[in-house]
Every structure is written in structure tokens, then in C-alpha cells.
Amino acid sequence: MFVLGLTGSIGMGKSTTAAMFREAGVPVHDSDAAVHALYRGAAAPLVEAAFPGTLQNGEIDRARLAARVIHDAAALKRLEAIVHPLVRAGRAEFVAKARADGADLVVLDIPLLYETGCESEVDAVLLVTAPEEVQKSRIAARPGMTGAKLAAIIAKQMPDTEKRRRADIILDTSSGHAAVAQHVQDLIAAIRTGRVKSRDHA
Numbered sequence: 001m002f003v004l005g006l007t008g009s010i011g012m013g014k015s016t017t018a019a020m021f022r023e024a025g026v027p028v029h030d031s032d033a034a035v036h037a038l039y040r041g042a043a044a045p046l047v048e049a050a051f052p053g054t055l056q057n058g059e060i061d062r063a064r065l066a067a068r069v070i071h072d073a074a075a076l077k078r079l080e081a082i083v084h085p086l087v088r089a090g091r092a093e094f095v096a097k098a099r100a101d102g103a104d105l106v107v108l109d110i111p112l113l114y115e116t117g118c119e120s121e122v123d124a125v126l127l128v129t130a131p132e133e134v135q136k137s138r139i140a141a142r143p144g145m146t147g148a149k150l151a152a153i154i155a156k157q158m159p160d161t162e163k164r165r166r167a168d169i170i171l172d173t174s175s176g177h178a179a180v181a182q183h184v185q186d187l188i189a190a191i192r193t194g195r196v197k198s199r200d201h202a
């Protein structure tokens with residue numbers, strides 16, 4: 001089974017590209033969605049213990065939590081120490097299940113793939129990217145997003161130029177939905193016919 005990592009900085013088009021793989025029948029694991037689910041379940045009491053007042057009506061309120069961690073590096077580190085191991089375990093379970101089900105290809109959408117050293121979990125990394133102006137205008141359109149919040153998130157992510165240097169496959173999502181969908185189809189075919197090689201995991 002080929003495990004394709006999908007990553008890219010905020011607003012570069014991970015979720016949109018992941019949806020295209022899903023539509024093609026490829027199982028996709030979404031780490032951001034896994035975090036959000038954990039806040040409605042296993043991680044809720046742990047996060048409330050570390051950040052009292054963030055638990056509201058039985059689940060972690062992400063806006064309240066963001067306000068506590070987004071401009072406080074030490075607090076974000078404490079949150080990541082709670083959340084990342086749980087997300088990683090969930091991903092491993094997802095891969096094991098897909099393997100047992102006989103899947104030939106899965107996609108792991110991991111926003112912080114490089115930042116958290118997850119390269120060894122995947123056979124190849126697909127990086128979605130776009131010019132900075134496109135990235136910024138996409139994110140500015142999101143409700144609740146401010147210039148300060150965006151700058152704080154970008155500062156915590158590895159620069160796109162560095163990700164480009166490391167990635168196995170680069171996909172520019174500013175070329176539009178149809179072109180990206182075609183690239184996704186081509187990539188799936190290339191993986192299935194052995195034309196994309198697994199990186200050495202040394």
C-alpha cells in the first residue's frame with residue numbers, strides 16, 4: 001500500500017485537494033478534522049485541565065482555545081504536546097485499517113507534516129502551494145480571520161520555499177479546480193502503475 005502525505009501551508013489548498021482524492025475513492029485521513037473531533041471527545045478533559053474555561057457544553061471551544069495559544073508560544077507547545085500524540089495514534093490506526101481492508105493507496109492530509117517530522121510515516125510527500133498573494137487573499141475571505149491571527153499562524157509554519165525544497169511532488173493550486181483535479185487523477189494513475197517511487201525511510 002502506498003501512503004501519500006499531503007501537506008502545505010495555511011490556505012494552500014490541502015482540504016480542496018484532499019476532497020479530490022476522496023472523490024476518486026482514495027481513503028483520506030484529515031489531521032485538522034481529527035484534532036477537531038478530539039476536542040469533542042478524548043482530548044476534551046485533558047485540554048480543559050491545561051486551559052481551564054475552554055470546555056463549553058461538553059466540548060472544547062476552539063475560538064476560546066485559539067485566543068489562549070495563538071500568541072503564546074509556550075502555551076501552544078503545551079497544547080501540541082497533548083494533541084499531536086493522539087492525532088499520530090489515530091493516523092496509525094487509520095493506515096492499519098486501510099491496509100487490512102486491502103487499499104492500494106491512502107492519503108494522509110497533515111498540515112504540519114514537516115514541522116512535526118512526519119516524513120517517515122509516508123512514502124512520498126505531495127505539497128500544495130500557491131503564490132503568496134493568492135494564499136493571503138484566500139484566507140482573508142474566511143470568517144473570524146484577522147491579519148494578526150494569520151501572521152501568527154504563518155510564523156508557526158515552515159516557509160513554503162523550504163517545503164518546496166523537501167517535497168517529492170509539488171502542485172500549484174492557483175491553476176484552478178479543473179487543472180488540479182486532472183493532476184490528482186494523473187498522480188493516482190502514476191502511483192498505481194508504480195511510476196512514483198517510495199522514498200527511502202532510512
Ligand SMILES: CC(C)(COP(=O)(O)OP(=O)(O)OC[C@H]1O[C@@H](n2cnc3c(N)ncnc32)[C@H](O)[C@@H]1O)[C@@H](O)C(=O)NCCC(=O)NCCS
Nearest residue numbers: 010011031032035062065066080083087111112153156157
Ligand atoms: C489553535 C486552534 C484551537 C484554532 O482552531 P481553529 O478552528 O481556529 O483553526 P484550525 O484548527 O482550522 O486551524 C487553522 C489553520 O492553522 C493551522 N494550525 C493549527 N494549529 C497549528 C499549529 N500548532 N502550528 C501551525 N499551524 C497550525 C491549521 O493547520 C490550519 O491551517 C487549533 O488550530 C488547534 O487546536 N491547534 C493545535 C493543534 C495542532 O497543532 N493542529 C495542527 C494539525 S495536527
Ligand SMILES: Nc1ncnc2c1ncn2[C@@H]1O[C@H](COP(=O)(O)OP(=O)(O)OP(=O)(O)O)[C@@H](O)[C@H]1O
Nearest residue numbers: 009010011012013014015016017138173176177180
Ligand atoms: N485548485 C484550486 N483552485 C481554485 N481555488 C482553490 C483551489 N484549491 C483551493 N482553493 C481555494 O483556496 C481556499 C483554501 O483552500 P483549502 O481550504 O483547501 O486550503 P487548506 O490548505 O486546506 O487550508 P487550511 O490550512 O486552513 O486547512 C478555498 O477557498 C478554496 O476554494
